[in-house]
Amino acid sequence: xxxxxxxxxxxxxxxxxxxxxxxxxxxxxxxxxxxxxxxxxxxxxxxxxxxxxxxxxxxxxxxxxxxxxxxxxxxxxxxxxxxxxxxxxxxxxxxxxxxxxxxxxxxxxxxxxxxxxxxxxxxxxxxxxxxxxxxxxxxxxxxxxxxxxxxxxxxxxxxxxxxxxxxxxxxxxxxxxxxxxxxxxxxxxxxxxxxxxxxxxxxxxxxxxxxxxxxxxxxxxxxxxxxxxxxxxxxxxxxxxxxxxxxxxxxxxxxxxxxxxxxxxxxxxxxxxxxxxxxxxxxxx
Ligand SMILES: Nc1ncnc2c1ncn2[C@@H]1O[C@H](COP(=O)(O)OP(=O)(O)O)[C@@H](O)[C@H]1O
Ligand SMILES: [Mg+2]
Numbered sequence: 385x386x387x388x389x390x391x392x393x394x395x396x397x398x399x400x401x402x403x404x405x406x407x408x409x410x411x412x413x414x415x416x417x418x419x420x421x422x423x424x425x426x427x428x429x430x431x432x433x434x435x436x437x438x439x440x441x442x443x444x445x446x447x448x449x450x451x452x453x454x455x456x457x458x459x460x461x462x463x464x465x466x467x468x469x470x471x472x473x474x475x476x477x478x479x480x481x482x483x484x485x486x487x488x489x490x491x492x493x494x495x496x497x498x499x500x501x502x503x504x505x506x507x508x509x510x511x512x513x514x515x516x517x518x519x520x521x522x523x524x525x526x527x528x529x530x531x532x533x534x535x536x537x538x539x540x541x542x543x544x545x546x547x548x549x550x551x552x553x554x555x556x557x558x559x560x561x562x563x564x565x566x567x568x569x570x571x572x573x574x575x576x577x578x579x580x581x582x583x584x585x586x587x588x589x590x591x592x593x594x595x596x597x598x599x600x601x602x603x604x605x606x607x608x609x610x611x612x613x614x615x616x617x618x619x620x621x622x623x624x625x626x627x628x629x630x631x632x633x634x635x636x637x638x639x640x641x642x643x644x645x646x647x648x649x650x651x652x653x654x655x656x657x658x659x660x661x662x663x664x665x666x667x668x669x
Contacts, residue, residue, distance in 0.1 A: 418447070418454035419587050421579055424555045428455045429492075431572055432504075437525045437548040439568065442576025445622025448551045451576075461545060462503040464494050468513035474520040478533055479544070490536065499524065499531045504543030510550035511561040518567055523588065524548055525570035578623055581607060586625060592630035593595075598669070602626050605643065605668045609651070618649055625650055639669045 428451075433437045438446045449465070466477060477495040477550040481488045489527065505506035507513065510607040523530050550571060552563055570628070581603050586598040609621045630647035633639050643665040652658055 387650070388467065389540065401533075402570070406436045415457040416450065416453050417590050418450050419579070419583055419590070420578075421447075421583065424451060424453065424574055424576075425458065427574060432459060432547045435529060435544075435547070436548070439571035439573040440551045440576060441554050441555055442548065442551075443622065445617060445624030446576045446578050447623060448576055449506070449508065452549055453467075457503045458503075461503060461547070462623050463506060464503045465506045465508060465528060466494060468510055468517065469507045469511070470514065472517065473514060474516040477517060478520060478531070479535070481535065493547055495520070496531060496540070496625075499540060499542045499546050502543030504547045504549060507548070507550040507551065510567070511552050511563045511632045521548065538543075551652040565606065566655070576604075578610065584623060584626065588626055588630040591627045592634045594630040598633060599630060600632075601669045602629055602643070605647065605665055608668065609647070614650075615657055615661075617657070619651070621647055621651060645669060 386576045428438060430436075432455075432588075440451070440608055442448055450466075453463060466472065475493070477488035477493045479491055479493040479496050482491055492500070495505060497503070501503060507517075510518075518529070521611075523532060523539075524542060524546075525548060528538050529546070531542065532539050535597060548571075552568075578584065584603045584606070585599045586595065588594055588602060592599075603626065606623075609615075609617075625647050629642050632646055635637045640662075648658055648661040652661065
């Protein structure tokens, strides 16, 4: 059985059970680094305060998860992240009976814990979730804000601080799943894109410690590859890969080799595409 979830507590893990906006935001210096792009922090905060579920749309590696970690820290909420996929069932998430000695005891799953404790529940790649998981979240995403635990025959009301956030990568690869309109329309939605050059350069510098001039070159290569639509790559180069390249360069690996292993190889297995992308990198750094 696979449990695709991580529970992260903010450094100061105060769990407030009343929403008191003035006193439960954390000072910026204790938060994970997040470069805001388009007023998304304010939107998130309003969604949280008004108990509206939030959908983050955007390609892989563009900062969705980092944003949620940042907001959980800022709002001083525990963050429960669940990577949705075929093997994660609603039982894994809601809970199950386990045998302990001669007794059978109930153990809450991560979703139930998040609902009870008022955490931020982040369902990563919601479109990959099984239908039983989607059904389980329906009553959490509307005015009811409750979770039905079928194995106990119990319905639990969400803690007032509870918030549901999901991510979705729209039509990024053939064969990947779509979200049903009936699910999509339960969320307000925010669109993420790879940041513009200046912002992305700053992210590379902050994330890796690389100098400005090399960061600029790496971002230029990234944008060049993003514009080469004729290559027909399944997915283009993400901010995450550019950060990885910067980390390797900053750590002392040769620049070209860093670009090859962090940017080119993860994008393609095609021999010709690999050669042309490597040439492009070698020319630009
Ligand atoms: N706006 C941003 N601020 C800070 N770091 C960012 C930002 N966008 C992307 N990153 C960097 O890119 C990496 C991948 O982002 P992540 O949030 O994991 O992507 P996603 O969840 O969209 O796949 C992060 O670990 C971080 O280094
Ligand atoms: Mg992510």
